[in-house]
């Protein structure tokens with residue numbers, strides 16, 4: 740059971756963090772495209788965000804599964820301050836993903852270039868937060 744939860748935690752990590760890096764590379768790779776063509780491409784590529792959301796959901800469910808399996812109090816004392824900081828950043832990441840999805844939905848509906856221009860920045864903030872969570876997780880459970 741524990742090994743299955745940990746495997747799911749790492750699959751969630753691959754899905755979630757993988758999506759952030761993929762969107763970052765696509766943003767760089769389309770820099771030379773004209774505005775409307777780039778917006779059309781990035782809107783199509785934003786289908787990748789489904790992987791990101793599913794990855795985050797898998798991380799949260801498997802992480803809570805591990806914590807309850809090992810005993811929440813044990814994990815909190817084992818992980819210490821780094822684990823507290825990790826969970827705080829997980830909440831921040833959930834907020835960022837929520838704002839990104841709402842912005843994407845509205846941008847798709849209205850085609851507003853200002854909304855579309857916000858997405859790369861939100862994506863980078865999400866990527867940075869995810870990398871910091873990984874660092875804190877390794878520090879917490881060394």
Ligand code: HEM
Pocket residue numbers: 745748752755795798799800801802803805806814829869870872873876877878880881
């Ligand atoms: C509510 C959310 C989460 C909880 C409760 C949670 C809980 C845990 C626990 C208990 C472990 C230790 C597993 C073990 O060795 O027994 C762990 C490991 C890990 N978690 Fe999470 N996690 C959550 C979300 C995340 C997220 C969002 C990420 C990445 C963005 C992440 C990345 C990692 C990594 C990389 C490890 C492996 C650390 C290592 O073995 O050195 N976790 N997590």
